[in-house]
Amino acid sequence: MFDFFAEMLSYAFIVRALIVGLLVSLCAALLGVSLVLKRYSMIGDGLSHVGFGALAVASAGNAAPLAVSVPVVLLAAVLLLRISENSKIKGDAAIALISTGALAVGVAVISLTTGLNTDVCNYLFGSILAMSKSDVYLSVGLALAVLILFICFYQKIFAVTFDENFARSAGVQAGFYNMLLACLTAVTIVLGLRMMGALLISSLVVFPALTAMRVCKKFQTVTLSAALISMFCFLLGLIISYIYATPTGASVVIINIILFLLAGLLAWLQAKGWLRAVLPLLILGGLLSAADKIIEIKENFFVTQTNEIYANAPDYLGRTLKYEGIFSVYADPDSGKKYYAVIRYGPGCCGTDLNAGFEVVWDKEYPQANDWVEAVGALEEYDDNGIRALQLRLTSLKVLPVRGKEQVLR
Amino acid sequence: MLLSCQNAAWAYDGNVAASGLNFSVAAGDYLCVVGENGSGKSTLLRGLLGLKTPCAGKIVYAADWRGTDIGYLPQQTAAQKDFPASVQEVVLSGRIGRLGWRPFYAAADKKAALNNLKLLGLERLRGRCFRELSGGQQRRTLLARALCAAQKLLILDEPLSGLDPSAAQNVYALLQRLRQAGLTIIMVSHDLRGALRQASHVLHLQNKQKFFGTAANYKKWLEKKHV
Numbered sequence: 147m148f149d150f151f152a153e154m155l156s157y158a159f160i161v162r163a164l165i166v167g168l169l170v171s172l173c174a175a176l177l178g179v180s181l182v183l184k185r186y187s188m189i190g191d192g193l194s195h196v197g198f199g200a201l202a203v204a205s206a207g208n209a210a211p212l213a214v215s216v217p218v219v220l221l222a223a224v225l226l227l228r229i230s231e232n233s234k235i236k237g238d239a240a241i242a243l244i245s246t247g248a249l250a251v252g253v254a255v256i257s258l259t260t261g262l263n264t265d266v267c268n269y270l271f272g273s274i275l276a277m278s279k280s281d282v283y284l285s286v287g288l289a290l291a292v293l294i295l296f297i298c299f300y301q302k303i304f305a306v307t308f309d310e311n312f313a314r315s316a317g318v319q320a321g322f323y324n325m326l327l328a329c330l331t332a333v334t335i336v337l338g339l340r341m342m343g344a345l346l347i348s349s350l351v352v353f354p355a356l357t358a359m360r361v362c363k364k365f366q367t368v369t370l371s372a373a374l375i376s377m378f379c380f381l382l383g384l385i386i387s388y389i390y391a392t393p394t395g396a397s398v399v400i401i402n403i404i405l406f407l408l409a410g411l412l413a414w415l416q417a418k419g420w421l422r423a424v425l426p427l428l429i430l431g432g433l434l435s436a437a438d439k440i441i442e443i444k445e446n447f448f449v450t451q452t453n454e455i456y457a458n459a460p461d462y463l464g465r466t467l468k469y470e471g472i473f474s475v476y477a478d479p480d481s482g483k484k485y486y487a488v489i490r491y492g493p494g495c496c497g498t499d500l501n502a503g504f505e506v507v508w509d510k511e512y513p514q515a516n517d518w519v520e521a522v523g524a525l526e527e528y529d530d531n532g533i534r535a536l537q538l539r540l541t542s543l544k545v546l547p548v549r550g551k552e553q554v555l556r
Numbered sequence: 557m558l559l560s561c562q563n564a565a566w567a568y569d570g571n572v573a574a575s576g577l578n579f580s581v582a583a584g585d586y587l588c589v590v591g592e593n594g595s596g597k598s599t600l601l602r603g604l605l606g607l608k609t610p611c612a613g614k615i616v617y618a619a620d621w622r623g624t625d626i627g628y629l630p631q632q633t634a635a636q637k638d639f640p641a642s643v644q645e646v647v648l649s650g651r652i653g654r655l656g657w658r659p660f661y662a663a664a665d666k667k668a669a670l671n672n673l674k675l676l677g678l679e680r681l682r683g684r685c686f687r688e689l690s691g692g693q694q695r696r697t698l699l700a701r702a703l704c705a706a707q708k709l710l711i712l713d714e715p716l717s718g719l720d721p722s723a724a725q726n727v728y729a730l731l732q733r734l735r736q737a738g739l740t741i742i743m744v745s746h747d748l749r750g751a752l753r754q755a756s757h758v759l760h761l762q763n764k765q766k767f768f769g770t771a772a773n774y775k776k777w778l779e780k781k782h783v
Contacts, residue, residue, distance in 0.1 A: 316653030317624040363685035
């Protein structure tokens with residue numbers, strides 16, 4: 147497990163994606179709660195399309211992508227809010243106008259310059275390779291700014307979200323906070339745009355908030371859990387994208403969907419009064435699945451673990467054991483019967499008098515004596531001329547090229 | 557005098573909702589605004605709150621007037637129906653006007669919120685989710701929030717809607733106590749009889765000002781109209 151993460155984090159681009167992604171997920175989730183409750187969710191979608199257009203223009207002009215798209219998307223956010231508040235074009239229609247317009251401009255610019263290629267695909271669906279080192283610095287700075295502003299104005303954002311008229315009557319500049327919300331959203335969207343993709347980034351705004359709202363009942367807990375859910379989903383999505391080479395954005399969104407459905411199930415169980423049964427059921431399920439699992443005897447406590455199995459044999463009968471050791475053959479001088487075993491040399495005074503391991507039976511051809519093997523088999527008891535003995539009925543016996551520790555002390 | 561309307565009028569998209577308003581409210585008054593649906597009552601309240609600027613005339617406030625001294629009980633908005641917030645959080649947000657540049661509420665704010673929760677009998681509900689309360693309980697929560705904000709003036713838009721008779725009586729008794737404690741109250745209500753028992757002044761609206769005067773005079777005006 148640790149090795150896996152160490153390997154994953156040895157790629158600089160993944161570390162960059164991780165830092166920026168976690169920060170963007172955090173900001174997006176915090177803002178998302180207010181946006182969803184204010185019925186502004188589609189603003190995120192609209193702004194991401196504007197961001198796509200800006201990125202396209204920036205790359206056509208060889209300009210720094212973030213430096214161009216941040217101000218453009220901020221401008222679009224201000225414009226969107228103004229239009230939906232003041233004019234006769236309603237909010238959703240305004241968003242549709244601006245987002246499709248920006249998308250069209252972006253596509254036109256790209257096809258005029260580089261042509262529609264994989265770059266465009268990356269803009270639309272995201273790429274883990276997107277962040278350069280300078281992007282990371284800028285992103286961390288902006289994301290921290292978003293975070294600090296959100297925390298400072300948390301109470302006002304709550305008041306304005308819950309009841310704008312009341313907040314105004316109490317002297318809160320609701321217009322300013324709406325604008326702040328839109329601008330912070332714009333910055334967050336742009337930062338996550340190239341990693342998550344223009345078509346998918348707005349899911350970071352919407353999903354965690356909706357998931358949290360299904361299970362939590364206080365604004366504060368909704369906000370905190372949305373933030374945690376969002377970061378968790380991103381982390382898991384990134385790992386999955388690393389293992390299966392799926393696009394990061396899509397993986398994160400799929401994890402978000404799964405969590406959203408689970409939250410729905412949880413809320414449903416709660417409504418039906420079954421929630422209290424969930425934890426015991428999970429524990430029971432965990433135990434049952436553990437009961438089925440293969441017991442692996444590791445090098446570190448080889449003697450201890452084999453001793454434990456001999457001492458409590460009834461608990462282990464029928465369970466599958468898996469371990470590595472030396473394949474050895476022993477013929478009884480009196481009866482002439484051959485015994486096969488997979489063992490390691492244990493602690494003892496006279497060489498091999500305390501070998502740790504099990505006798506094995508195998509219905510296929512045995513390997514050479516002294517071969518290093520991996521044995522997997524079920525533990526069973528048999529009667530050996532009046533002595534009750536343990537043996538492993540093997541399901542697999544593999545000869546391994548690399549030998550482990552032959553002498554084990556504990 | 558706390559505030560006075562001088563020939564004020566408000567309009568939506570050019571359609572005049574309320575016009576020709578001439579009245580004044582003194583500190584300690586209890587003004588009840590009555591009229592049919594769509595007669596401009598809520599518009600007037602929004603105007604007094606400064607949420608909507610008059611298209612004609614003006615409102616003159618007292619010299620020591622601060623906009624943050626008003627406690628406002630609005631009508632329910634649709635967005636609140638599925639809003640995840642605890643009763644405590646909603647009531648505490650009544651102190652928003654006094655937050656200034658501080659990021660979080662102080663102990664004094666929390667104490668004020670708790671007092672108002674007690675006043676409206678919501679203590680036991682304070683950890684509950686606002687959207688899961690009954691209509692009457694939600695109304696009382698929003699009233700507690702308005703009380704958190706009200707220093708001088710309480711503006712109530714139909715405070716009794718959704719309340720059962722006994723809860724309505726409690727609210728009336730509470731308003732009476734608040735007025736004795738020195739609060740000025742302006743209220744829109746459909747409960748004419750209850751309002752007349754308590755109010756010191758009445759404003760009758762029908763897109764124009766039909767009557768403004770003391771409650772006693774309003775009774776006489778009503779009788780004369782019927783004759």
